[in-house]
Every structure is written in C-alpha cells, then in structure tokens.
Amino acid sequence: xxxxxxxxxxxCATALALATAxxxxxxxxxxxxxxxxxxEEARSFASPxxxxxxRNQPPKGVKLPAWxxxxxxxxxxxxxxxxxxxxxxMDPASTRAVIDANRNNDLTDDEVLRGSxxxxxxxxxxxxxxRLVVPLNGTLTSRYFSLIxxxxxxxxxxxxxxxxxxxxxxxxxxxxxxxxxxxxxADGAFDTPAKSRWEGDRCVFLPDREQxxxxxxxxxGDRNYRLTFASDxxxxxxxxxxxxxxxxxxxxxQVHLTAVGKEVGYWEASTTDGRLQLPTDEYxxxxxxxGTRDSKGNQWQVEITPMEPLSLKVxxxxxxxxxxxxxxxTLGFGTRQGDTLNISLVLYAGSxxxxxxxxxxxxDLPPPPTLRIVDRNGKTVKAxxxxxx
Numbered sequence: 001x002x003x004x005x006x007x008x009x010x011x012c013a014t015a016l017a018l019a020t021a022x023x024x025x026x027x028x029x030x031x032x033x034x035x036x037x038x039x040e041e042a043r044s045f046a047s048p049x050x051x052x053x054x055r056n057q058p059p060k061g062v063k064l065p066a067w068x069x070x071x072x073x074x075x076x077x078x079x080x081x082x083x084x085x086x087x088x089x090m091d092p093a094s095t096r097a098v099i100d101a102n103r104n105n106d107l108t109d110d111e112v113l114r115g116s117x118x119x120x121x122x123x124x125x126x127x128x129x130x131r132l133v134v135p136l137n138g139t140l141t142s143r144y145f146s147l148i149x150x151x152x153x154x155x156x157x158x159x160x161x162x163x164x165x166x167x168x169x170x171x172x173x174x175x176x177x178x179x180x181x182x183x184x185x186a187d188g189a190f191d192t193p194a195k196s197r198w199e200g201d202r203c204v205f206l207p208d209r210e211q212x213x214x215x216x217x218x219x220x221g222d223r224n225y226r227l228t229f230a231s232d233x234x235x236x237x238x239x240x241x242x243x244x245x246x247x248x249x250x251x252x253x254q255v256h257l258t259a260v261g262k263e264v265g266y267w268e269a270s271t272t273d274g275r276l277q278l279p280t281d282e283y284x285x286x287x288x289x290x291g292t293r294d295s296k297g298n299q300w301q302v303e304i305t306p307m308e309p310l311s312l313k314v315x316x317x318x319x320x321x322x323x324x325x326x327x328x329x330t331l332g333f334g335t336r337q338g339d340t341l342n343i344s345l346v347l348y349a350g351s352x353x354x355x356x357x358x359x360x361x362x363x364d365l366p367p368p369p370t371l372r373i374v375d376r377n378g379k380t381v382k383a384x385x386x387x388x389x
Contacts, residue, residue, distance in 0.1 A: 026238045028170040028177065034144070035120060035163050036129075041180075042120050044209040047202075048148065048159040050186035052077070054090065062087050063106040065098060077145070077160060079188035080134045081231055090127070090147065090158065097127040097147055118148060120161075125149040129163040134188040136231040143188055160186040166233035173221045178206040181233055190233040194260050203229075212258075216265035217243060246314050248276040251323040254291035259283040259312060280316060284309035289358070290323055302327070303358035304349050324349035327356060329369075343371065345386050 035042040054073035058064055071093040077086040089107055090097040095115030098107050111130060118126035128146030135141075144163040149156065166181040183190050184202040194200030194213030202211045218225055218238075226241040243264070248257075256270045261281035269276040289303035304324075312321055330352070332344040347356035359366060365388060373382040 024240055026170065026172045028168040028172075028179070028236045028238070030166050030168040030181075030234065030236055032233075033165055033167045033180075035161075035165070038165075041209065044211065045165060045180060045182055045204065046120050046161055047184060047211065048121070048150070048157075048161070049184060049199075050160040052088070052147070052158045052160055054158060058089075059087055061105055062100070063108055064089065065108050065112070067091070067094070067096065069093070075158070077132075079132065079143075079186075081136050081189055084135060086132060088147070090149070092149065092156070095125060095127075099130050099132070099145075099147075101130060101132055113147070115149065121148060121150065123150070123152055125151075132188075136189055139232050141188075141232040143183075145186065162186050166190060166236075168236040172225065172238045173223050175220045177220070177238075179236060180204040180206060181229060181236065182211070183233075184211070189231040191229045191231045194266060212268075213260060213266040215267070217241065217267070243279050245277040245279050246316055246319060248278055248312070248314060248319045248321050250274050250276060250290070250321050251325070252290040252292050255323070256289050257285060257321075258287045259285045260309075276321070278314045280314050283312040283314065285312050285321075287357070288323070299362050301358070301360040301363070302349070302356060304354050305357040307353045307355065310354075324354065331371075345369065345371075 035046060038045060052075040054075045056073065058068070058072075058074050068089070069091065072089055072091045075088050075090070077088060077099065078084070079086065084103070086103060087100040087105065087107065088097065097113045097115065098110050099113070100107055101110050113127040113130060115125040115127050118124040126146050126148055129144040130146070132143050132145060133140050134143045146161045146163055148159045148161050150159065162183040165183070167178070168181065169178045171177065180203060181190050182202050182204065185192055185200060190201055191214065192201045200213055202213055203215075204211055214229060215227055218227055220238070224241050224243045225238040228235065228237040228239065248269075250271070251274070253274045254272055255274070255276060256268070257276055257278075258268050259278070260266050261279065261283045263281045264279045267278060267283070269278050285306065286309055287303065287305045289301060291299060291301045293299055313319070328348045330346045330348060332346050333341065335342050347359065348354055349356060368386040368388065371384050371386060372380055375381050
C-alpha cells in the first residue's frame, strides 16, 4: 500500500510539473485564411514587395505552350527554404500566364491563368491564385500565390502576392490575442526576420490593422513574452521571458520609437516623461514621432520616417537619442502642363534623409501654407495656397 501511495505521489507531481510548463508556454491555435475572404482587411494585409524580373528570351530546356508568341515574357519564382525555382510565362497581350507548378520544366501541362481586374490593388491585373507546394525546412507546405501586373504611370511591374495567411487566436496572460501572420515578402516562408522596414515578413495584431515586422518579444499585461513563429506558419508560441531594459533620454516628453534590434528584433517604445525603455542592443530606428507645444499652447505631433534607418546603440545605464529641434520646408518642382507648374512642399527634420511623414496640429491637419512668388523688386507676382493630396 505504501508503495502504491509513493507511485501516485510521483505521478501527481509529474503531472503538476507538466501542467505548469504548459501554462508557462502558450501555443495559440491557428488556421489557414485567404485574402479573398478577408474583406476590407485584405487591403491592410497585402503590400507589394516581391517583384518578378521578366525577360524577353524563353528559358532553355523548358517546354512552352502552343500559344507562345513574341509578346510573351519569362521569369522565375524563387521560394522556400532552401530556395527552389518555378518557371513562369506571361503574355500581356492576351492576359494569360502560366507557372510551372509541378516543376517539371514543362509549361504545357499546367493551368493557364487568366488575368482579371484585381479586387485588392486597384488598376492592377491579377493572374491566379495558383497552388504551389513549397519546401520549408523539410516540411512540404501548400501555399497560394498570384501574379499582379501593375501598369500605373506608363510603366509595368509584376509582383508576387501571397493569397493565404495564418490567423492565430487565443488568450495569453488573461488577454485576448488575435494575430494575422503574413508572408509579406512572398518567399514562401512566414518567419523571415526584418532587416529594414522594406524587408522581411510582417504580422497584424488585430483589430488595429497596422502591419509591423515580426516581433521577437511582446508585452502583454505585466509580462514580456518571446514569440516564436514556424516557417510553415503552423506555430505561434508565447513564452514568458525576462528582459532587462536601459533608459534612453530624448528631447521631448512624448515620444514613440519604432526600431529593429540585432538581438531583440522589432521593438516599440513610448514615453510621456522623455525617458524611453529599451533592452540593451544595437538598433536601426525605422520611425519615430514626438509631441510638443508651441508658445500659443498648440499641440503639435510630428512623425519622421527616415529614408535610411538611424543607428541607436543602447548600453547599460542612461543613453541619449537626439531629436530634431526644427523642421525645414523645401520646394519640390513637379510636372509642368502648359502654363501650369506643380510645386510640392516637403518637410524635413534635421536633414533631407529624415522626411516628415505626418504632421498634426491639435489632432488635426494644420492649415495649408501659402506660396508667394515675388519679382526681383520684391513685388508679389502670385500668391497660391498649397493643398493636401
């Protein structure tokens, strides 16, 4: 009897340990979703980044369809881990395209894709979707892609768009969490890290609909969690993680910083007292915004999106990140039509590489400034107001 009691104690203790471990790491259940069924959200989920370079010459050793003609263009899709290639052919004249889905160097036994007006990107032609089996670290994964032809501004570009995404939904630390995982760069994998604001995959923490690079950490409630995503989009895990932070002193009390660290990955930090908290790391600052009041008490909100990321090294103790003290307005001359010359006004912060992407006065657009043209004697020749748009 004593032996039986001892074994039960061990079994119960083991079960308790497993239950504790399961509580520590939360794996959210996920499902495959498609842009075509996402409604208005599809526009916030899709962004063109993966372009296909088309050429005039057909690839050697690839069997072509009977409808091949001189207007056809040829390209290659590079997908998966490790990368594999899929040949494709597009005929803009007849709005037909074909992808070598079975990778047998034969374009005559694959589905012919008929181009039609795209419902997500206006003024574009969509070919697809088509199902491709993509290898991801030893796992074969069904993925769906479309070719998007954009003929805006008298130029033609062809993009690859992922038509499927992964939706994870559950509860972490008492908070409801809903994440759309996007293969934004259309390389077939869902876990490509961000190196800049243009590269890598993204996710959307619903319902805010704002795309952000894949974070390695996220704070929920009073705890930080390390996030893990699988390449094939099958896993989304939250594991509690202790992260020490250092102080970054900035020039304004209200500042929000968006950056990518070498170790911590995507990170957002906000402050209302001029003291940001970031983990020790070397960062590329992708964007920042700050608020300040003028002498009349007006509240101004400025957002800066640098053309090239700004470097920020955060060490132990207190650090500083200088912010611009003034904005510079520059005239940009656009197109000329007859006697009309279009002139734009561009705002910079500090240097031309730090362009103002958003400016608000008391939570509204500031009044448009006036452009006054004078002759050599200082006499006003023309006065016009700028307009937004």
